[in-house]
Amino acid sequence: MGNGNICVMKAILISTGDELTCGRTVDTNSAWLAGKLLAAGIQTVSHQTVGDDAAEIASSIRAATERAKIVLVSGGLGPTPDDLTREALADVLGAKLVLDEECLARLEEFFRRRGRQMVSSNKIQAMIPEGASPIDNEIGTAPGLMARFGESLVICMPGPPAEMHAMFESSVIDLLPASQSAVAVKVLRVFGLGESNLSATLRDILTDRQGNVIVSTTVSGGLISVTITATGDSASSASALADRMAVELTRRLGPVIIGTGDETPASVVAKLLVSRRETLSLAESCTGGMVGAMITSLSGASGYFLGSAVCYANTAKRDILGVPQEMLDDCGAVSEPVAREMARCARDRFGSDWAISLTGVAGPDGGTSDKPVGLVFIGLVGANTNKVFRHVFGSSREQVRLRAAMTALNHLRVALLEGDSITV
């Protein structure tokens, strides 16, 4: 992260665990922590993952304190013999582990409240390196640890994400030194534009890595996040810088921006349907229920979502939805007329204002030269809308399905916005 003339405090993150180094588990703690630190005006310069080895953990902590004022360690505070972060921190501090009576009392209380017997191995979790302080764990047994080493603050947290998140939010955030600079992060969400096209449109902005405003892009399932990170000497100046850049990006990108923050086609559609007091139903084939699952992942979906007829078999398209057998025979299930009829039938059966249908070839098998893998027809029917969109999505079965599901919701989003602008 370039940061002009403003001095930003630096952090290094260390994750411990053989399950991480061996690749059985993906480390999501570091990305989560880096995001939280950035919002607190602290820049993460490196993440490190080391195995369950006290000497390795200790040498990583030592090396990190030479390069960063803040070192956050996660993992290795549990009660089992492969939990070695306590020992490693004691080694770094040149201190021995001593029993902390207050921690022990809290640990015993934790088990008592849950009606469980505390086994003796749990007692190790009340051992604290001399010179370090415990950090309360509200949802698990392992207290965190805080110590100063040289000019750095070293904080150790449990590895399970839920415990780590809770400890960070309730305690650790308040232990961090106040940053002399402020960072504002703003995310624009773009759908329906390739990352390379976006890159060409924003080339001059994306290549400027030295100023106080850095713009980066990442993509997931066709949804691009354009992240603006602005550094300033106050929260308001950082925020103003970020806002100015957001205006410029919006000017260049226009309607492909679907929202900000963590908005998705599903969440934007939800907002629009609620505000219009309209309802939605679905008829899904190749996505198998994925669009319904996306919509209902949002709490409050019962306010606008009636249901989905997942008709994977042709008999189900006929018996559940009412698509004529003749149409299925003549046109094939993956066809424009069947997509249109599926949406029409769903709207009719569920009695919704809007209906979306999806029928396609998800692959990897079943493609023909006429109807290749990735071909998906998306039907969209409303009171004054009756459309079918034809797409060919690339890549794997999961990617075809995911892109199809998100694209279907995006077509509805556009239709709802067009409808809005007509009624205004």
Place this chain on the structure above:
Amino acid sequence: MGNGNICVMKAILISTGDELTCGRTVDTNSAWLAGKLLAAGIQTVSHQTVGDDAAEIASSIRAATERAKIVLVSGGLGPTPDDLTREALADVLGAKLVLDEECLARLEEFFRRRGRQMVSSNKIQAMIPEGASPIDNEIGTAPGLMARFGESLVICMPGPPAEMHAMFESSVIDLLPASQSAVAVKVLRVFGLGESNLSATLRDILTDRQGNVIVSTTVSGGLISVTITATGDSASSASALADRMAVELTRRLGPVIIGTGDETPASVVAKLLVSRRETLSLAESCTGGMVGAMITSLSGASGYFLGSAVCYANTAKRDILGVPQEMLDDCGAVSEPVAREMARCARDRFGSDWAISLTGVAGPDGGTSDKPVGLVFIGLVGANTNKVFRHVFGSSREQVRLRAAMTALNHLRVALLEGDSITV
């Protein structure tokens, strides 16, 4: 990883990118690579993530070569000004970047084949540090780089996972030195047992971290992976060690083991339905289509899956499935009779051999003292089966839905196995 007396070759992985250090993107490359290396008998001792900073990347590479014979770098080979791995490697080697004519020709050919104009900034990707060799990239523009530094092999690959995976599988795996030891990895999948209960059952095995066989557990959505990693001086001895441990684990855990490798309740159900030539339909409420999406994520689902009536609204339960309005009024949608009726209706409407239904309170709102958040009824109906299971799942909306979906498939798995044992 403990590894007794057997010497295992060590690797360090370096991922580069501001989007990783800042936490906008989770690094999945390291876990993927570590798994591939382990299967090749190479132990990953550390992952490191550094930003788009040539000096940082160079010093990470240098430090890594002091500790490991193999250093794999991913990211930073693209054409934009923040792609700095080439410069970093040149710095490490004390060499300058020179244009590789063969790489340039290949790059030009890449663009020609796709009918695109090669912009001049792409030419940087054909620049190679003197003393390094390029590695062909079959699906992207950035060639990889290979160099020796001291006693270590340093290999740089592109960051986008698809390109990195392809380059690793097609070229890098053959460039790695043959390991003098062999590693066998075997995974058992456990569902329906808490991780702490599992931990208690396997305590002695899980705490032995020094032998040639290490057993670890990770959990995701209630599905526990018990991973056996065995090291031996030959593939067959490692494999025999792993198999012996698998037998012992199976003896202790018994029927909660649902499968091996990456099997899930959905994939096991798929296998059983195919072998019995039976079909399945669903009636989903709280899961909104998630069970259908899980089933259809597997290619070949059309062989046994007919569809799902996602009936989120009560009117849909009545109109699409045929659940009597009176029953909905009297018992409420989240009730044992409605779950039973939903499954019966789905089996009838879709004409399937089996049907599963789910109705519950996913939360976070909508819970009562009678029907708390997390309460889910799962109905299961077959030719000779008519059951309703009552569960209360904890945690967040997404966790309730995910656990409910996996549990529903697991109930069907058990029923299919019981059926099998009766017919034998």
